[in-house]
Amino acid sequence: MTAKKKVAAITANVACAYAMKQIDPDVVPAYPITPQTTIMEEFSNYVADGAVNTRLMRVESEHSAMSAAIGASAAGARVMTATSSQGLALMWEMLYIASALRLPIVMQNVNRALSAPINIHCDHSDSMGARDAGWIQLFSENAQEAYDNTIQAVKIAEDMRVRLPVMVLYDGFIVSHAIDRVELLDDEVVKDFIGDFKPVYSLLDVDNPVTVGPFDSLNGYYFEFKRMQEEVMRRAKSVIIKVGEEFMKVSGRSYGLFETYQIEDAEYVLVLLGSAAGTARVAVDNLRQQGIRIGLLKLRVFRPFPFEEIAKALNSAKIVAVLDRSISPGSQGGPVFQEVCSALYSFDCSPVIVNYIYGLGGREIELAHFFKVVSDLEDLSEKRSKESFVRYLNLRE
Amino acid sequence: MASLKELSKRKEGLVAGHRLCAGCGEGIAVRQVLLAAPRPLVCAVATGCLEVSTTVYPYTSWNCSLIHTAFENAAATISGVEAAFEALKARRKIGEDFHFIAFGGDGATYDIGLQALSGALERRHRFLYVCLDNGAYMNTGIQRSGATPLGAWTTTTPVGKKEPGKLEWRKNLTAIAAAHDGTYVAQTTISHWKDLTQKVEKALSYNGPSFINILAPCPRGWRTKESQTVRIARLAVETCYWPLFEVENGKWQINFQPREKKPIEEWLKLQGRFKHLFKEENRPVIEKIQNYIDTEWEKLLALSSL
Numbered sequence: 094m095t096a097k098k099k100v101a102a103i104t105a106n107v108a109c110a111y112a113m114k115q116i117d118p119d120v121v122p123a124y125p126i127t128p129q130t131t132i133m134e135e136f137s138n139y140v141a142d143g144a145v146n147t148r149l150m151r152v153e154s155e156h157s158a159m160s161a162a163i164g165a166s167a168a169g170a171r172v173m174t175a176t177s178s179q180g181l182a183l184m185w186e187m188l189y190i191a192s193a194l195r196l197p198i199v200m201q202n203v204n205r206a207l208s209a210p211i212n213i214h215c216d217h218s219d220s221m222g223a224r225d226a227g228w229i230q231l232f233s234e235n236a237q238e239a240y241d242n243t244i245q246a247v248k249i250a251e252d253m254r255v256r257l258p259v260m261v262l263y264d265g266f267i268v269s270h271a272i273d274r275v276e277l278l279d280d281e282v283v284k285d286f287i288g289d290f291k292p293v294y295s296l297l298d299v300d301n302p303v304t305v306g307p308f309d310s311l312n313g314y315y316f317e318f319k320r321m322q323e324e325v326m327r328r329a330k331s332v333i334i335k336v337g338e339e340f341m342k343v344s345g346r347s348y349g350l351f352e353t354y355q356i357e358d359a360e361y362v363l364v365l366l367g368s369a370a371g372t373a374r375v376a377v378d379n380l381r382q383q384g385i386r387i388g389l390l391k392l393r394v395f396r397p398f399p400f401e402e403i404a405k406a407l408n409s410a411k412i413v414a415v416l417d418r419s420i421s422p423g424s425q426g427g428p429v430f431q432e433v434c435s436a437l438y439s440f441d442c443s444p445v446i447v448n449y450i451y452g453l454g455g456r457e458i459e460l461a462h463f464f465k466v467v468s469d470l471e472d473l474s475e476k477r478s479k480e481s482f483v484r485y486l487n488l489r490e
Numbered sequence: 491m492a493s494l495k496e497l498s499k500r501k502e503g504l505v506a507g508h509r510l511c512a513g514c515g516e517g518i519a520v521r522q523v524l525l526a527a528p529r530p531l532v533c534a535v536a537t538g539c540l541e542v543s544t545t546v547y548p549y550t551s552w553n554c555s556l557i558h559t560a561f562e563n564a565a566a567t568i569s570g571v572e573a574a575f576e577a578l579k580a581r582r583k584i585g586e587d588f589h590f591i592a593f594g595g596d597g598a599t600y601d602i603g604l605q606a607l608s609g610a611l612e613r614r615h616r617f618l619y620v621c622l623d624n625g626a627y628m629n630t631g632i633q634r635s636g637a638t639p640l641g642a643w644t645t646t647t648p649v650g651k652k653e654p655g656k657l658e659w660r661k662n663l664t665a666i667a668a669a670h671d672g673t674y675v676a677q678t679t680i681s682h683w684k685d686l687t688q689k690v691e692k693a694l695s696y697n698g699p700s701f702i703n704i705l706a707p708c709p710r711g712w713r714t715k716e717s718q719t720v721r722i723a724r725l726a727v728e729t730c731y732w733p734l735f736e737v738e739n740g741k742w743q744i745n746f747q748p749r750e751k752k753p754i755e756e757w758l759k760l761q762g763r764f765k766h767l768f769k770e771e772n773r774p775v776i777e778k779i780q781n782y783i784d785t786e787w788e789k790l791l792a793l794s795s796l
Contacts, residue, residue, distance in 0.1 A: 119574060119577035119578060119581070120570065120573045120574050120577050122570060146577070146580060146581060147577070148574075148576055148577040150569065150570070150573050150613065151613070152569075152613070153605060153606070153608070153609030154605060154606075154609070156562070156563060156566070156606070157563060157566035157569075157605075157606050157609055157610075160559055160560070160563035160567045160570065160606065161566050161567065161569050161570030161573065162570060163557075163559050163567060163570065164534065164557060164559070164567040164568060164569065164570025164571040164573075164574070165570035165571065165573055165574035165577075167557050167571070168532070168570070168571045168574035168575060168578075169574060169583075170573075170577055170578060172570075172574075186560055187560065190559050190560060194559075296532045296556075296557055296571055297530075297532065297555070297571075297574070297575055297578065297584055297588060298555070299530045299586055302552070302553065302554050302555040302556075303555050303556075304545050304550035304552055304555070304556045304557075304558075305555075305556065305557040305558070306545075306557055306558035306559050307545035307546070307547040307548075307550065308541060308542045308545045308546050308547060308558075309547045310546065313547055314547065314548075
């Protein structure tokens with residue numbers, strides 16, 4: 094018999110702050126930035142009320158937030174923080190150091206455009222800029238996924254086969270500030286699920302002093318360290334799957350590397366990540382009613398990128414349209430497109446693949462835009478064109 | 491205060507085998523600080539000479555736990571370590587009481603790390619920040635910093651036809667640190683080991699943040715003889731270029747008053763980085779430096795009489 098579900102009508106930021114309360118981390122260094130702010134405001138209330146035992150450090154910048162997170166994690170503490178956009182950009186230097194030191198820090202990044210012009214609304218430029226920083230990246234479609242991913246992130250990060258920092262990502266305002274239906278787990282369930290954190294090395298081990306972050310030179314081991322980091326990231330995939338299965342048992346909600354919708358017989362497949370998946374699903378339903386064989390693949394895990402699994406899932410499609418909510422000036426298409434291309438090419442898959450850049454700086458994406466994509470795909474199909482392209486949705490040209 | 495005999499019997503914090511240059515003031519300073527510091531201890535170090543010379547993987551010269559992450563954030567990093575300690579102590583996961591020290595050079599402290607230092611002092615973490623001031627970016631090859639004295643040659647303030655070395659005064663970092671109310675702040679140097687030891691002991695018994703600025707002569711950058719490091723540090727004090735003082739609970743106190751203030755020329759002439767100032771056309775620069783030191787000393791006397 095299962096207990097009665099606890100359901101709340103809350104925003105993703107409130108849900109994530111609640112997850113943090115349940116996780117009760119040892120140290121949280123944080124700096125305010127829109128649209129992350131309300132996570133930290135909400136969490137500050139828990140601290141002020143004594144609902145958590147966390148040392149909340151209201152630091153003077155995101156650079157110091159990540160530096161303090163690294164110091165605290167190396168000292169054996171369970172550490173969380175959150176940021177957005179320019180904040181993540183300011184942390185850039187420290188992101189690489191956190192992952193290279195193999196510190197299991199968990200951080201929400203509420204996706205927001207990067208300046209200039211300054212813009213507080215959603216796109217994925219911030220997290221995509223951090224894609225090579227050695228962090229696991231879990232994207233969330235809605236408040237429920239943001240909450241669930243936050244809890245799973247702790248277990249993934251701290252797994253002895255991983256010990257890497259994890260970024261939980263969700264869309265600024267669209268998800269962070271929209272009230273949504275969220276099923277919450279009991280405190281005890283969360284506590285049991287994540288377990289205790291046991292550091293491998295700690296600066297606070299009296300009997301075994303340790304030097305963390307030493308100097309390595311030309312004849313040193315830098316290359317070997319980096320190769321090991323890459324190997325661990327690769328292996329994290331199976332841990333992410335396993336943690337998802339365990340989470341299913343306690344929550345009834347299933348999580349894998351990505352989610353597919355109606356792709357089994359699909360001629361056309363849309364690939365994207367984040368909140369636009371909701372609109373895409375409705376578009377798929379509408380188009381299916383018109384007899385168009387279309388499906389959706391929503392990515393959850395962007396790092397490590399599930400190349401083989403993606404290639405397998407897309408292999409029987411005729412045309413794949415990848416939608417990117419960030420731009421990579423000077424490259425052929427956005428970051429998601431590049432990864433999917435690489436997956437299809439590496440595993441010798443046949444679909445034609447095209448790219449749409451959308452939603453920069455919070456620009457709306459509506460059903461009509463998905464219909465436009467699909468009419469493009471039908472044109473391509475009629476012409477039997479094998480040509481790839483990069484187009485823009487809802488852009489004034 | 492621990493006597494010299496006691497100090498000589500203590501376990502070294504920074505052990506032999508590190509790769510700092512012969513005559514390096516930083517090595518002497520860190521050794522003295524670590525001898526004076528109680529245990530257990532965790533240190534953080536900013537990127538710089540000290541870090542690259544004492545942690546060459548897979549070796550380390552540090553007898554206590556040490557963390558290095560980046561250049562501008564030793565204060566932020568150690569504040570995270572201290573917060574972790576407080577959190578784990580509150581959860582009874584740790585029994586011993588730890589002490590915390592961050593080391594940074596003048597580049598890491600006067601310049602790029604000033605914000606992180608100010609933030610950590612304002613948040614009142616229980617830690618000591620030690621600035622090892624050798625007056626330039628020595629690790630990257632003697633580039634000017636906010637701590638470089640006026641008139642000094644560096645590789646980015648070369649002596650040319652139009653410019654006789656650095657054109658600006660140095661920043662008064664110790665006073666900036668003292669502007670953080672409730673911080674124990676002191677200035678000292680390696681020639682005065684008693685003063686240094688006393689200040690480190692005081693700082694680490696203080697229930698809050700503390701900051702000590704230590705002048706650490708650099709034979710490579712200052713163009714001085716390796717054997718003269720301690721003598722040059724002493725002369726900096728005796729000429730009042732580097733007064734020994736402390737600020738405790740808002741009260742400024744001078745710890746050493748030279749019976750006779752030596753002219754700054756005596757300090758300048760031992761250093762190749764000031765060689766060009768002794769040319770006839772640059773004489774006014776020496777005068778300017780002397781006037782500046784006199785004014786600053788008067789200001790300090792006034793502050794300490796309040």
